[in-house]
Amino acid sequence: MSPQGAPTRDEALANAARLLREAELIQDRGLMERYTEMANSWLTIASVLQDSEPA
Numbered sequence: 001m002s003p004q005g006a007p008t009r010d011e012a013l014a015n016a017a018r019l020l021r022e023a024e025l026i027q028d029r030g031l032m033e034r035y036t037e038m039a040n041s042w043l044t045i046a047s048v049l050q051d052s053e054p055a
Helices: 009-025 029-052
Strands: none
Touching: 009 029
């Protein structure tokens, strides 16, 4: 995490990738969907962080 405690874009992407890998191994469809939703949230965070980076 960055010094302010907020995740960096790379950390957000890594969290999304980890959740999606774990979701592939889960047999419970409901739990798999929750992992996928959490991964989508991390992808949204990564997108916001990318948009806020100076050009």
